Amino acid sequence: MRPERQALLAAVVGVSPSIADEAVRTDEEAGFPQESFAHLRHIGALRATLPESLGGLGFGYGSDGAVDLLKLFQELGEASLAVARLYEAHVNALQLICRYGTRGLQIRCAEDATAGELFALWVTDPQDGAAVLRSCSGGWRLQGGKAFCSGAGVATRALITAATEHGTQMLVISLEPGTRVQPNTIKLSGMRAAITGSVDLAGMQVAEGALLGAVGDYLREPVFSAGAWRGSAGALGGLTALIKLHRAEICKRQRGADPHQQARFGKMVMAHETARLWLTQAALRACLEDESDAAIVAYVNLARLAVEDACLQAMRLTQRGLGLGAFILGHPAERICRDLATYLRQPAPDETLTDAARHYFHANLPGAD
Ligand SMILES: Cc1cc2nc3c(=O)[nH]c(=O)nc-3n(C[C@H](O)[C@H](O)[C@H](O)COP(=O)(O)OP(=O)(O)OC[C@H]3O[C@@H](n4cnc5c(N)ncnc54)[C@H](O)[C@@H]3O)c2cc1C
Structure with a gap:
């Protein structure tokens, strides 16, 4: 295993007891695991899954990277399933950005992750009022919202999908903490600390540079x-x-x-x-x-x-x-x-x-x- 990845895994093992302790409290309160993410930020876990060319440690790239990322998720999931879920969304968003994004978007998002911004991945549409992207003067505007959004109100970046007249488009948006979260009418019995809620995106202006990949890329296999x-x-x-x-x-x-x-x-x-x-x-x-x-x-x-x-x-x-x-x-x-x-x-x-x-x-x- 590469020494930097070994060091990061050892650091995760080191903070795991604290993450496990917070899992008890945040389940009771249905609150976001702030301390756990402060630890993960501090040890560099939010940038660790970026490729080395973007300042990461290459977790998830190549055969060693695959096995190392499995260990990382297993360690986090053992400490707290909610933290693993939130981290999984962060990693998923960055992987899609690195695969489909322009170099400019990749660099911007890699800098954000390195600076400690938490990315979410919101792709599930509510039964009514699915997210729609329409062109307007100077760029694009969103209507509708997303459902089952983990990290709602806390994640400051989100990869979302929205319908356009040509198909599904991915985009990366920035959010201020505590904004755009709808009053929570759905309460899950488990994973309460993943704070999974509904997000209202209506009226949000989106610049051309925030669009990620081409229409249909989100659904591309494998x-x-x-x-x-x-x-x-x-x-x-x-x-x-x-x-x-x-x-x-x-x-x-x-x-x-x-x-x-x-x-x-x-x-x-x-x-x-x-x-x-x-x-x-x-x-x-x-x-x-x-x-x-x-x-x-x-x-x-x-x-x-x-x-x-x-x-x-x-x-x-x-x-x-x-x-x-x-x-x-x-x-x-x-x-x-x-x-x-x-x-x-x-x-x-x-x-x-x-x-x-x-x-x-x-x-x-x-x-x-
Ligand atoms: C803890 C947690 C966090 C989440 N966070 C996020 C998030 O951050 N962002 C996000 O986008 N989503 C999130 N989700 C939502 C998730 O991605 C899925 O959309 C959701 O879990 C699907 O749940 P479901 O069981 O209702 O699925 P369904 O697909 O509705 O499945 C329910 C059952 O119906 C069956 N079924 C499905 N379609 C049909 C059909 N057409 N006809 C007949 N039967 C059918 C399935 O096989 C299954 O047996 C989260 C979910 C969980 C549990």
Whole structure:
């Protein structure tokens, strides 16, 4: 591993206990994890996933970078799923900017990330009032808004999608803290510290230089689907936390010699390792892009579902093994299960499975060509 990336990972490990402590408080308050992001800013994590040519450490680039980024997400997810979710959006936005942006936009956004600005990624449209981009004198103007926006009111930069008459356009906007957040009518039971709300973009003026890529680029494969591996990597961290917690509690209650508890724990370790192995391969395929788009997308889609299955199985086993204790408000297993169950609700899981199945009906099986 490159020494600078090793140092950054060690720094993340160093601040993890503090991030984990804040996860308890911010869940109760449904508040943004300010201290955690102050730590991440301080150690340089907000710029770490930029390519080296833009002042980053190259997490997510090349095979070593893929594995290192997986470790980074796993570490953050273990400390706090909400922090991993917010960081995942930041990384996703920067990756898209580095792929599709003009050199000018790339440099500007890299400078912003280096200066500690937090990027969000808001692409989900509300049922009514989807974001629309219309040309006006001197540039563009937005109408409507976005839904399920993590970091709403805190992120100072956001990559958003908006409809134009020719298709979906990405753009990068700047926001003042506390502005444009709509009164929160939807309250999620988990991931409360990701402060996922609705954002009103009506009337926002957008300069030509804020447009990112061409119409339709956001949906271009393999990036559109394959990027999901990073969210799964955060979830894997939550799974790691849950399994360690389960083990500690079973040992504390001196129930580890019971064969039923042993069988449950064995299955949990299998689920965790299955998820980790799938994700390592998914990360490599997504970051290296050395297969066909269809093969990358199908593999990562299945990896995403394999991680979902592993997490759901582990939650069921921990709830059975710890009993009612895992449902007591304030018990860490209760919070992690609530966060994990919410985080796993990612778009279109049915389609993800059937699309991948259709691919493998006609293509070589992974590792068996
Ligand atoms: C913690 C958290 C933070 C988030 N933050 C952000 C954010 O910052 N920015 C952002 O843009 N989004 C965000 N999202 C939203 C996210 O990207 C997804 O849009 C959302 O999670 C999809 O949820 P869903 O389960 O309702 O999906 P759906 O896709 O509606 O799936 C629900 C079920 O319906 C099925 N289904 C889907 N479509 C059809 C159909 N046409 N016919 C029949 N069945 C169908 C699915 O397979 C699934 O079983 C966040 C979500 C979470 C959980």
